[in-house]
Each structure stands twice: as structure tokens, then as C-alpha cells.
Amino acid sequence: MLDLHSHILFDIDDGARRIEDSLEMCRVAVRDGVQAMVATPHFLSPLFDVSPDTARARFEALVARVRDEEIPLEVFLGGEIYCIPEIAARLRDGQALALNGGRAILVELPYEIVPAHFPQALFELQSAGYRVLLAHPERYAEVREGGRFLDDLRDRGVMLQITASALTGEFGPQEKKLCRRLLEEGRVHVIASDSHSPTRRAPGLSDAYREAVRIVGPSDAERLVEANPRGIVERGALA
Template structure:
């Protein structure tokens, strides 16, 4: 399996602080069945600034350590980029990275809102050949309040990344339910750990993977997980038509 969103690099954001913690996450990832991880440290979120050249150097160094430790895992460079108006310029000068050098860019909205300029920026990115991937939309307050915002992004060619922890219920029953609805409506296209440590927000996905196979079937799960491989190889993802979330009414 491939993880496209993971804070495995130590000492650069709110992920692991020490190298030993990163190595423990790496061993945990291998035990869970991962072969490749795209390292996505926060960039331009709060005080976290991790420009592209520094991330690439950190990834290269960590891969060397993994090889010495005989841990069969490959790390690729990326970022979880906080949305900002200068993103296209920063992609061109190299301070912003796409995921593993692909056409796909992992973009994070503020927790409480979706900026008004997002749709225009995403259109401009697509005109440059990039595909925006919205990080964990199921946890965005404004999208939870008005899911049609996400529907409009996806209908216009953007993609969504759902977090395993959201699907498993780690962030509460409401976010779990919303995650299930987004999957059902074809509004998310990748599953990722968004892991920050080897405990709590970790690489462990065995239980939610089992539940996903139960809920959408082995074939559906396989197709969903294969999207991460297509992304890593910079290939085109064949998408199901996005749907409006069905509102259910209950009689008491």
C-alpha cells in the first residue's frame, strides 16, 4: 500500500520530534503493509515553513537511514500545503512541492473555513496541469456545514483525501458518518493516514481497512487504494461521477 499523506519526518512540524520516533513509525508502516510513503510536512501553516529543497534533503537522508536499518520502505517528498494566493509562483520556484513530483498537490484549508479564492486558484492550478487534492475535507467545519462546496470542487476536477482515522471514528461519530457519506457520494478518492506519531494518530489501519472492505467490498476497496499508486506514478485516475449526498429522514 501507499500512503500519500503522512508526517513521518522528525523535527520539522507537529509530527515526531526524534529520529527514533520516525523509525518506529516506519516499522509500524511496514507491519501494516505499506511499501511507500509520501512525506507531507506542513508548509505555511502557522509557524511551520518547510520549503521544497529542505524537504527533499530530509527525505533523501531518511531514506539512507531506512536502508541502513534494513526497513523496506521508500519515502517520497511532498508537502501538506496551506492554501495561499502565491501557490503557483511557489510551485514554479520550487518552494512548494507536488506529491512525489507528480501533477497532484495536497492542499489544506483552514480548519474552520474554505477561502473565497479557492475555486479560482484551483482553476488556475488545473490550467497549469496540476490537480488539487483536498486534505481531509471531512474535518473542515465549513464543508461539514455545506458539503456542496466539496461537490463543486470535485465536479470541477479536484480530488479529496479521506483520513483513515476519520473513517474509523477516531474524531467522533459525526465525522465518521460524514466520512461514510463522502465515500458513498464519490467525493473522496484517496485514503491516507495523516499519521503524526506511532501512537494515537499512527500508521495503524488494520481495523478501518477491514471495515472498509466490509462496507464497500474488496473490489471497491482495491480500486480506491489503487488511486494512491496511480498518483505516485503520476497517472490519470479514473473517477466515478460525484453525487449529491442523500439526506435521510427518520420517523421517531
């Protein structure tokens, strides 16, 4: 399994605090059956001021320790990019990082309202050749309330990444039900942990994978935790 969304880089955002926490997250992931992880620190967020240079430095340090400690985990660098109006320009300036340096990006929105600039920002990103994977749709009010938003996303070619622990019920029955519905409707492309520490939204995808098997069957579930995320990370495209 490949976990495409995680905050395993230390001392950079609200994820791992120290490199030991990062390493423990890697070990927890491996014990759960994860073979590859993408480190996706927050970029352009109003809450964290993260520079790509710092992210690269933390990533190099982590990769070196993972290798030294012989943890059998492949680690990629990417980012979770907050959708500000100038998101396409900031990507062009190198102020935010695409997934594994490719053409796919993980984007997040504010939870309570989809900003008015979102369609234009999306258009600019896609015109620049980026494929957009939207993080945790189950958390957005606009998705909860139903309506056209989900169909708009599909029509515009936006891929969706739901959170493993939301699907297994860690965030309560409502988010679980919503994740289930998104899966049943065939709207989900990736399940990822969005893990922040060894224990809080912990790494690992196997429980969510099993839940997905019950909802969409084994071959679709496998696509959501392995083939799709790997395709996006390695080639910028779905399996």
C-alpha cells in the same frame, strides 16, 4: 497499500520529532501492511516555516536509515500545501513540493471557512497542469454543513483524501459518519493516515481498509488504499 499523506519527516513540522520517531513510524506502517509512504510535510502553512531544501535533506537522511535498517518500505517525498492565494506561484518558485515531483499536489484548507481565494487559486493550479487532491475534507465546516461545496469540488475535478483514523472513529462519531457518507456517495479517491507520530494518528491503513470494505466492498476499498494513491504518486493520475 500506499499511504499518501504522512508527517514522517523528523524535526520539520508537527510530525516526527527525531529520526528515531520517523523510523518507528515506518516500522509501525510496515507491520500494518503498508508498502509505500509519502512524506508530506506542511508547506506554506501559517503554523510552520518549512523549506523544500530542509524537507529534501530530512528525506534523504530518512531514506538512508530506512535502507540501512532494512525496513521494507518505499518512501516518496511530497508535501501538504496550505492553500494561500499565491499557491500556484509558490509551486512555480519551488517553495512547495508536489507529490513525488509530479503533477499532483496535496492541498489543505483552513478548517472553519473556505477562503474566498480558493476558486481562483484552484483555477491557477489547474491551469498550470496540477491535479489537486484535497486533504481531510471531513474536517472542513463547509463539508460538514452540506450544501454545494462538495459538488463544486467534484465538478472542478478535485480529488478527496479522507483520514484513516477519522473513518475508524478516532475523531468521534460525527467525523466517522461523515467519512462514511463521503464513501457511500463515491466522492473519496484516497484513504491515508496523516500520521504524526508512532502513536498519535499512528501510521497504518488496515483498520480503515476493513471499514471501507464494509461500506463500498473490497474492490473499491482496495482502490482507495493502493491503486489510486499509487497512480497519483507515480503518474499524477487516478488508477
